Amino acid sequence: MDYNTLRHFADSWGLLGMFLFFLFVVFYAFRPGSKEVADAAKAIPFKDENNE
Template identity: 60%
Template sequence: MDFDYHAMRAFADSWGLLAMALFFLGVVGFVLRPGARQAADDAAAIPLKED
Protein backbone atom coordinates (compact mmCIF):
# COMPACT_ATOMS: atom_id res chain seq x y z
CA MET A 1 0.00 0.00 0.00
CA ASP A 2 2.92 2.30 0.65
CA PHE A 3 4.01 1.99 -2.99
CA ASP A 4 0.56 2.94 -4.25
CA TYR A 5 0.53 6.14 -2.23
CA HIS A 6 3.96 7.21 -3.48
CA ALA A 7 3.10 6.40 -7.08
CA MET A 8 -0.12 8.39 -6.92
CA ARG A 9 1.66 11.26 -5.16
CA ALA A 10 4.36 11.39 -7.86
CA PHE A 11 1.70 11.36 -10.59
CA ALA A 12 -0.29 14.14 -8.93
CA ASP A 13 2.82 16.24 -8.37
CA SER A 14 3.82 16.10 -12.02
CA TRP A 15 1.09 15.26 -14.52
CA GLY A 16 -1.83 16.23 -12.31
CA LEU A 17 -0.42 19.72 -11.82
CA LEU A 18 0.21 20.07 -15.55
CA ALA A 19 -3.35 18.97 -16.37
CA MET A 20 -4.87 21.44 -13.89
CA ALA A 21 -2.69 24.29 -15.21
CA LEU A 22 -3.71 23.54 -18.81
CA PHE A 23 -7.37 23.36 -17.83
CA PHE A 24 -7.09 26.72 -16.03
CA LEU A 25 -5.40 28.36 -19.03
CA GLY A 26 -8.07 26.91 -21.32
CA VAL A 27 -10.88 28.34 -19.19
CA VAL A 28 -9.20 31.76 -19.06
CA GLY A 29 -8.68 31.68 -22.82
CA PHE A 30 -12.31 30.68 -23.36
CA VAL A 31 -13.58 33.55 -21.21
CA LEU A 32 -11.30 36.16 -22.78
CA ARG A 33 -11.85 35.14 -26.40
CA PRO A 34 -13.23 37.70 -28.87
CA GLY A 35 -17.02 37.77 -28.80
CA ALA A 36 -17.32 36.38 -25.30
CA ARG A 37 -18.72 39.60 -23.87
CA GLN A 38 -21.72 39.61 -26.21
CA ALA A 39 -22.45 35.95 -25.50
CA ALA A 40 -22.21 36.55 -21.74
CA ASP A 41 -24.46 39.61 -21.94
CA ASP A 42 -27.04 37.65 -23.93
CA ALA A 43 -26.97 34.79 -21.43
CA ALA A 44 -27.27 37.18 -18.49
CA ALA A 45 -30.35 38.82 -20.00
CA ILE A 46 -32.30 35.57 -20.48
CA PRO A 47 -34.08 35.67 -17.07
CA LEU A 48 -35.14 39.26 -17.67
CA LYS A 49 -36.76 38.66 -21.05
CA GLU A 50 -40.54 38.44 -21.15
CA ASP A 51 -42.21 35.50 -22.84
Protein backbone atom coordinates in the same frame (compact mmCIF):
# COMPACT_ATOMS: atom_id res chain seq x y z
CA MET B 1 -0.83 1.52 -7.32
CA ASP B 2 0.26 2.69 -3.96
CA TYR B 3 0.11 6.11 -2.33
CA ASN B 4 3.58 7.18 -3.44
CA THR B 5 2.88 6.41 -7.09
CA LEU B 6 -0.37 8.38 -7.05
CA ARG B 7 1.33 11.23 -5.20
CA HIS B 8 4.12 11.38 -7.79
CA PHE B 9 1.57 11.40 -10.63
CA ALA B 10 -0.46 14.18 -9.00
CA ASP B 11 2.64 16.26 -8.31
CA SER B 12 3.79 16.15 -11.92
CA TRP B 13 1.09 15.41 -14.50
CA GLY B 14 -1.88 16.42 -12.34
CA LEU B 15 -0.44 19.88 -11.79
CA LEU B 16 0.32 20.26 -15.48
CA GLY B 17 -3.21 19.18 -16.39
CA MET B 18 -4.82 21.63 -13.97
CA PHE B 19 -2.61 24.45 -15.25
CA LEU B 20 -3.52 23.71 -18.88
CA PHE B 21 -7.21 23.61 -17.96
CA PHE B 22 -6.84 26.98 -16.20
CA LEU B 23 -5.19 28.50 -19.28
CA PHE B 24 -7.97 27.14 -21.49
CA VAL B 25 -10.66 28.68 -19.26
CA VAL B 26 -8.90 32.06 -19.16
CA PHE B 27 -8.40 32.18 -22.92
CA TYR B 28 -11.99 31.02 -23.49
CA ALA B 29 -13.35 33.77 -21.24
CA PHE B 30 -11.28 36.54 -22.83
CA ARG B 31 -11.53 35.48 -26.46
CA PRO B 32 -12.98 37.91 -29.02
CA GLY B 33 -16.74 37.62 -29.15
CA SER B 34 -17.22 36.34 -25.63
CA LYS B 35 -18.81 39.61 -24.48
CA GLU B 36 -21.89 38.97 -26.61
CA VAL B 37 -22.24 35.46 -25.23
CA ALA B 38 -21.88 36.72 -21.65
CA ASP B 39 -24.42 39.49 -22.22
CA ALA B 40 -26.92 36.98 -23.62
CA ALA B 41 -26.35 34.65 -20.66
CA LYS B 42 -26.86 37.37 -18.07
CA ALA B 43 -30.21 38.34 -19.63
CA ILE B 44 -31.66 34.79 -19.38
CA PRO B 45 -33.39 35.28 -15.99
CA PHE B 46 -35.27 38.32 -17.31
CA LYS B 47 -36.27 36.86 -20.69
CA ASP B 48 -39.78 35.76 -19.71
CA GLU B 49 -40.45 38.49 -17.17
CA ASN B 50 -43.70 40.40 -17.63
CA ASN B 51 -43.55 44.18 -17.42
CA GLU B 52 -46.67 44.70 -15.31
